[in-house]
Structure formats: structure tokens, C-alpha cells
Amino acid sequence: MDVAEIQGLTVRYGRFTALESFTAVVPGGCVGLLGPNGAGKSTFIRTLLGFVQPAAGRGTVLGHEVGRDDLAIRRAVGYMPEQDCHIPGLSAVQYVALAGELGGLSKAQAVRRAHEVLEYCGLGEARYRMVETYSTGMKQRIKLAQALVHGPRLLLLDEPTNGLDPIGREEMLQLVRSISHEKNVNVLVSSHLLPDIERTCDEAIVLFQGRLRAQGRIDDLKRVEGAPYEIELREASGAFVRCAAEEGLQVLGAEHAVYRLRGDGAPEDTVARAFRAARSAGVQVRRAVPAVRSLEDAFLEAISG
Amino acid sequence: MASPVADLSYRDVEAGGGPGSPGWLVLARMGWRSAFSKRAFWVLTVVGGWYYLILLAILYFIEQANLADETSRLASEFFGRIVWRDQFLHGFAFSHLVWLSIALLLGAGAIANDNRANALLVYLSKPCRKVDYLFGKWLGVFVPLCVAMGLPMLVFFAYCVLNFRERGFFDDDPLLLGRVLVLVPMAAAFHTSIVIGISSLFNQGRLAGAAYAGLYFISGFFSQLMLIIFLRATATPLEQMGSGQAQTFFYLSVDGLLTGLAKVLLATDGTPPFGIPARTPQIAAPDPWMALGGVVLVAAVAVFVAWRRIRAVEVVK
Numbered sequence: 001m002d003v004a005e006i007q008g009l010t011v012r013y014g015r016f017t018a019l020e021s022f023t024a025v026v027p028g029g030c031v032g033l034l035g036p037n038g039a040g041k042s043t044f045i046r047t048l049l050g051f052v053q054p055a056a057g058r059g060t061v062l063g064h065e066v067g068r069d070d071l072a073i074r075r076a077v078g079y080m081p082e083q084d085c086h087i088p089g090l091s092a093v094q095y096v097a098l099a100g101e102l103g104g105l106s107k108a109q110a111v112r113r114a115h116e117v118l119e120y121c122g123l124g125e126a127r128y129r130m131v132e133t134y135s136t137g138m139k140q141r142i143k144l145a146q147a148l149v150h151g152p153r154l155l156l157l158d159e160p161t162n163g164l165d166p167i168g169r170e171e172m173l174q175l176v177r178s179i180s181h182e183k184n185v186n187v188l189v190s191s192h193l194l195p196d197i198e199r200t201c202d203e204a205i206v207l208f209q210g211r212l213r214a215q216g217r218i219d220d221l222k223r224v225e226g227a228p229y230e231i232e233l234r235e236a237s238g239a240f241v242r243c244a245a246e247e248g249l250q251v252l253g254a255e256h257a258v259y260r261l262r263g264d265g266a267p268e269d270t271v272a273r274a275f276r277a278a279r280s281a282g283v284q285v286r287r288a289v290p291a292v293r294s295l296e297d298a299f300l301e302a303i304s305g
Numbered sequence: 306m307a308s309p310v311a312d313l314s315y316r317d318v319e320a321g322g323g324p325g326s327p328g329w330l331v332l333a334r335m336g337w338r339s340a341f342s343k344r345a346f347w348v349l350t351v352v353g354g355w356y357y358l359i360l361l362a363i364l365y366f367i368e369q370a371n372l373a374d375e376t377s378r379l380a381s382e383f384f385g386r387i388v389w390r391d392q393f394l395h396g397f398a399f400s401h402l403v404w405l406s407i408a409l410l411l412g413a414g415a416i417a418n419d420n421r422a423n424a425l426l427v428y429l430s431k432p433c434r435k436v437d438y439l440f441g442k443w444l445g446v447f448v449p450l451c452v453a454m455g456l457p458m459l460v461f462f463a464y465c466v467l468n469f470r471e472r473g474f475f476d477d478d479p480l481l482l483g484r485v486l487v488l489v490p491m492a493a494a495f496h497t498s499i500v501i502g503i504s505s506l507f508n509q510g511r512l513a514g515a516a517y518a519g520l521y522f523i524s525g526f527f528s529q530l531m532l533i534i535f536l537r538a539t540a541t542p543l544e545q546m547g548s549g550q551a552q553t554f555f556y557l558s559v560d561g562l563l564t565g566l567a568k569v570l571l572a573t574d575g576t577p578p579f580g581i582p583a584r585t586p587q588i589a590a591p592d593p594w595m596a597l598g599g600v601v602l603v604a605a606v607a608v609f610v611a612w613r614r615i616r617a618v619e620v621v622k
Contacts, residue, residue: 049430051617071432079430085423088414089339098335102431104325146427 001028003154003186004048006066009057011043011210018043020210022057026188030180032197032218033190034299035207041190042082044207045156049079062153075104078147082158082190084139086131092118093127096145103150113149121145121175137168144175154186155179161196169196176200198295206302214302221298223290228252228262231274232287239281246280247273252291260291328433329441336445340411346449349410353403354457356396356578361464363579368468386580389465389477390571393458393485395578397492397567400457401560404496405521407453412446412500413517414510416611421508429617439611443501450493458485478572488570492563495600499559502607505614524558531557556591562603565596 004026011019019040033041046052048061050070059066064073087095093114100110118127121141126134131142140160147155160176161169177200180187191197197204197218204221206214214221233240236257244251244261249270252260263270271288278285326334340346371380419425428438462482465474478484500517507513532554535541541551556565568574568590575587590596 046618049617051429071434074430075432077430079426081423081426081430083423083426085426087424087427088418088422098331099427099431101325101331102328102428102433104432106325110325147430150431 002026003028003188004059004061006044006059007057009044009047009059010055011040011047011052012055018210019047019054022207022210022212024205024212024215026205027203028186029203030177030187030189030201032201032204033188033207034192034194034197034204036192036303038209039192039207040210041192041207042158043210045079045158045188045190048156049074049077075150076153078103078150078152078155080143080147080155080157080160082162084136085143086139088132090131091128092123092131092134092142092145095131095142096149099146100149103152105150110149113151114145117145117149118142121148122171136163137165137172140164140168140172141175144172148179148185152185154188157187157189159191160189161191161193173199194295194299204295206299208303214298218295219292221302222292222295227267227270228260228291229267229270229274230287230289230291231259231261231278231285233257233259233278234284234286237281237283240277240283243277243280244274247277249273249277257286328428328431328437329444332428332433332438332441333444333448336411336415336442337448340445340449343410345410346407346453349403349407350453350456353400353407353453354396354460355403356399357392357457357461360392360396360579361461364469383580384469384472386576387472388573388576389469389474390481390484391573391576392461392578393481393488394567394571394573394575396458396461397454397488398560398564399578401563404450404454404492404563405518405559407450408446408496408500409514409517411449412497413504413514415442415446415501416504416615417507417510417513420505425615425617435612435615439501439608439615443497443608446501447490447493447497450497451489454493455485455489458489481571484571488567491566491570491600495563495566495604498604498607502610505611521559525560528554528556528558528561552588552591553595555588556596556599562596562599565591566600569593569596 002025004024006022006024006026009019009022010017022040022044033044035041043052047054048059048066050067050073053067061073062076064076066073087098090098093111096114096118097107097110100113101107103110105113115124115127118124121144123138123141123145126138131139134142140162144157144160147157157176161172164172173196176187176189179185180200187200189197189200201218203217204215205212206221234257236254240259241251241254244259249261249263252262254260261270261274263273267290274288275285325331367380367383370377419428425438429435433441462485499520500513503517503520504510504513507516532551535551535554539551555561572590574589577587
């Protein structure tokens with residue numbers, strides 16, 4: 001089920017256009033919102049929450065109209081802001097319980113959920129400490145906890161690994177993955193860090209200069225056009241290259257003993273021809289896999305238009 | 306990472322806000338909890354009743370003296386001078402600084418600290434509207450301030466009801482309790498609105514507090530200064546400063562407005578405190594519409610400022 005549908009969304013800050021005719025369908029599951037700084041990712045999330053009024057366009061989040069059913073959206077959505085934010089003068093459990101009450105839970109249920117969620121987010125030991133005394137990593141976790149406490153159907157995470165050290169980042173990514181893949185909460189992760197998106201998300205939406213540049217499953221985005229294969233030999237062989245050409249395969253690139261080959265037929269036909277070329281050249285094939293590019297390459301291609 | 310006790314299997318979002326409280330009440334409760342758990346609040350509340358405490362001591366000793374010598378005219382003379390409702394005016398007006406201190410203690414950081422900690426992003430990302438937030442914060446200051454202002458008055462009222470009915474406590478003004486019960490929330494609402502409005506303009510509670518304290522003292526200073534200049538310029542004798550145009554200047558400040566409001570609501574110009582004759586004349590009560598209008602206007606402007614300032618994210622146009 002799609003969690004959000006956006007049509008022609010335009011958001012302007014004075015003369016600056018942060019989002020322009022942005023149209024996208026955000027599917028369920030864990031979706032990454034990718035883009036460099038200033039691409040409009042945070043603006044998009046804020047518009048969904050009703051913080052920013054769009055100049056044009058419309059959209060729905062979980063079936064609720066953006067800009068009209070803002071309260072219903074916020075009731076069904078959890079938001080982890082990019083900035084450091086907390087409610088001053090409260091311990092972690094008070095803070096998260098308050099967030100739960102504001103989210104529509106009764107007081108008793110909110111307190112119970114606060115304990116559970118803090119435990120889940122790895123703050124069980126520190127739940128009675130004042131939030132002001134927390135480290136950056138703990139503050140990131142408590143932002144996640146307050147977003148999660150009222151049991152949202154969609155979590156909006158804005159740069160969840162901001163300011164985290166490698167271990168903290170790893171743990172945060174594990175948490176995000178656990179929430180989306182084990183707890184079945186739909187998650188929209190906004191980040192400019194490609195490895196974070198690659199680690200946690202199944203799909204990605206690429207934003208650049210306020211416009212949609214690409215969208216799809218991450219595996220599809222990484223797939224290279226023409227379905228080439230990577231053939232790894234035991235050792236580099238000029239004879240293999242020659243035989244492959246005789247078989248009608250195009251050698252797109254070679255690195256050490258790995259050759260990227262593309263045929264004009266079906267993918268399985270390309271593999272069969274590569275094996276015939278190897279036999280003709282008398283070389284041993286160690287690996288044959290569909291060629292993929294890195295998400296970074298896919299991203300760069302998407303934003304370069 | 307996740308503990309085995311972590312259970313996110315149930316959902317309550319479909320039930321909407323059914324079992325929970327509205328956002329404004331959640332925020333107001335937080336304010337009340339915070340206020341009533343502060344020792345300084347209770348200390349200031351007791352200090353705010355200093356006039357009543359002294360008056361009660363005087364009343365007690367006069368009663369004792371009367372019991373010891375029933376022929377003494379001390380009691381009858383004293384009670385002859387006492388205007389009961391004016392004691393509530395003095396009890397209220399002489400503690401303006403205490404009410405200000407409590408307003409600063411509870412309200413200066415109410416929104417300013419949220420601005421500093423980006424807490425509005427948390428509040429307003431929940432099903433909590435701007436009006437819920439503002440009303441909740443306002444109530445969180447208003448109710449404790451009502452308690453602080455009202456408690457000494459009501460204790461004094463109860464004491465007088467029990468002890469001085471035969472001394473004309475009820476005959477003086479049968480509507481006194483009603484007047485007090487209107488004065489307290491109006492004065493508390495005035496303080497609350499201003500302090501909340503100022504708090505919304507700052508990112509630090511201390512700065513907001515300093516700004517309100519500054520407004521309070523500077524407006525008081527200038528109103529007195531204008532009064533003196535007016536009296537000099539018009540060669541008005543000091544005995545006549547309590548009426549006419551001169552009195553208007555007296556009420557052109559935060560505490561002046563509150564004193565004017567108290568005089569209007571208690572329907573009195575005031576008599577000397579503790580029943581002691583005073584040398585300076587009492588300032589007559591202001592025009593009711595001017596006093597009420599001034600209080601409502603200032604409070605409304607302050608709330609409007611807060612309303613304009615409250616937003617989840619800063620949008621640069």
C-alpha cells in the first residue's frame with residue numbers, strides 16, 4: 001500500500017523555490033529520500049506535516065489530505081526532526097510519555113509505552129536522566145523514541161544519523177531497519193548519506209534542486225542499462241576478450257580479471273555466450289553475476305540529469 | 306539492541322484521540338506540575354499574603370485587647386475605620402512585585418525555553434494545534450498564578466467570615482467574595498498574557514524575564530514621572546492629584562493598570578492601609594471602561610504576539 005501520493009507539489013520561501021512540481025508516490029516499507037543538502041528533502045517532510053504551506057499541488061498521507069487533515073496526518077505519523085530538539089526540564093521517560101499523550105494516548109498508556117520505547121531504542125538505563133544531559137547519540141535516539149511512542153503507521157526520519165560516530169551510526173541504522181522490517185512500520189528516511197539509505201531502505205526517491213530525479217527500488221536504480229554481466233576469471237586473459245568478441249559480446253570494461261560483458265540478447269544468453277568464450281580461450285570462470293553499479297553512481301547519474 | 310520486553314505490536318492510532326486528553330490539557334497539566342513542584346512558588350505565595358498576615362496579627366491583638374478590657378474604645382475605633390473590601394485591595398496591590406515574581410518564575414521560560422530547545426518541532430508534529438499549544442502554555446501559568454493570588458485572599462476572607470461578621474464584614478459589601486473571584490482571574494490572566502507574549506519573543510527564559518521585569522519597572526517609572534511633570538506643569542496641588550487628569554498617569558503602567566482594575570472590580574477608591582490615617586490622598590478609581598479596556602487590550606496584544614511567533618519551523622520569506 002502506498003503511504004503518500006504527491007502531485008505537482010510546489011513550495012516557495014519568498015522567491016526561492018524549494019520544491020517544484022514534485023510528483024511522487026511513496027510506497028510502503030522503508031523508503032529513502034535521497035538528495036544533496038538543499039535538495040528539498042526536509043521541506044517535503046515539513047509540507048507533509050503541515051508546517052509549510054505549499055504554493056501549489058496536493059497530496060495525501062495515509063489517505064489524509066495534506067494541508068486539510070493535518071491533525072489526522074500527525075496522529076498517524078511520527079516525526080524525527082533533523083535538529084536537536086527536546087522539551088526542557090524533563091527526564092527521558094517524562095519527555096517520551098508527554099509525546100505519547102500529545103499523540104493521543106491516555107496518560108497510563110503513554111507512560112507504559114514510553115518505558116517500552118526507550119528500552120527498544122537502547123535508552124532503558126538512562127530513562128530517568130534529564131534529556132539536557134544526554135550525548136548527541138542519545139539525543140538522536142530519544143528523538144526516535146518520541147516519534148515512535150504513539151505507534152505511528154509512518155515514521156518520517158530526517159537525517160537520523162546526523163552527528164553520530166561510526167558505532168552510533170551503525171546502531172541507529174540497525175534500529176531504523178528493525179523498525180521497518182521487524183515491526184512493520186512504514187519509514188521514510190531522508191538523508192544525503194547514500195550508504196545509510198542503501199543499508200536501510202528498499203526503495204529510494206532522489207530529489208535534486210526541488211525536483212524528482214529518480215525513483216524506484218534500490219536494486220533497480222543500481223541496475224545497469226542493457227543487463228550486462230560481470231565475469232570473473234581465474235586470471236586476466238586477452239584470449240577471452242577476443243573469443244567474447246567473436247561470440248558477439250561487447251566488453252564494456254575490465255578490471256584485473258573481472259570483465260563486464262553485454263550481449264544483444266536475453267541475460268541468460270549473455271551468460272551462455274560468455275561461458276562458450278571462456279571454454280574457447282581455455283580459461284576458468286570463477287563468478288558470473290549481473291553487473292550493478294554503486295548507488296553513488298546511480299545517484300550521480302540521476303542528479304546530473 | 307531491542308530488548309525482549311519491547312512490544313510495538315499493538316496500535317492505538319486508529320482510535321484517534323479517544324482515550325487521551327486534548328493537547329492543551331496535556332500541556333497545561335505539565336505547567337501545573339512544574340509550578341506546584343517548585344518550592345519558590347509556595348514561598349512566594351506565602352510572601353504574597355504578607356499584608357493579610359500583618360493585618361491578621363493586628364486584628365488578633367486588637368481582639369485580645371478588647372477581650373481584656375471591654376471598656377476600651379480601641380477596638381470600636383479601629384473597626385470603625387476599617388473598610389473590609391479595601392483590605393483586599395491593599396493585599397492585592399501591595400504584593401504586585403510578588404505577583405510579578407511568580408509570573409516570571411512560571412512564565413518567562415514557558416515558550417522561550419521551548420524556542421531554545423526546538424521543542425515546538427516536537428509539540429506541533431503531534432496532533433496538537435498551535436492554539437492547543439498556546440492555550441496549554443497559557444493555562445499552565447494562569448492557574449498557578451490564580452492559586453498564588455487567590456489563596457491568601459480566600460484564607461483572609463474565610464478568617465474574617467468566621468471572626469468579624471458582627472464587625473460588619475458582610476454588611477460592608479455582600480458581593481465581596483464575587484468581586485474577589487473576578488479580580489483574581491482577571492489579574493492572573495493579564496500577567497499570564499504579557500509574560501507568555503514576551504516569552505515567545507525570546508530564546509532564553511532569563512532574557513524574557515528580564516524584558517518583562519524591565520517593562521514593568523520602566524512603565525511604572527515613566528507613569529510616575531509623567532504624573533510629577535503633569536502636576537508641576539499644571540500647578541495642581543498634591544491633594545488633587547487623586548482625581549481628574551492626573552490620576553490617568555498613575556494607571557499608565559503594568560502595576561497601575563492592575564491597581565486600577567482592582568479598584569474598579571472592588572468598587573472602591575481605597576482607604577489607608579491597616580486603618581491608619583495617611584497623609585497622601587488616595588488615587589480615585591479609574592474609569593471602568595478605561596481600566597478594563599486597557600487590561601484587555603494589553604493582554605490581547607501580548608497573546609497575539611505569541612500567536613504570531615509560535616511556529617514549528619522558521620520560514621524565511
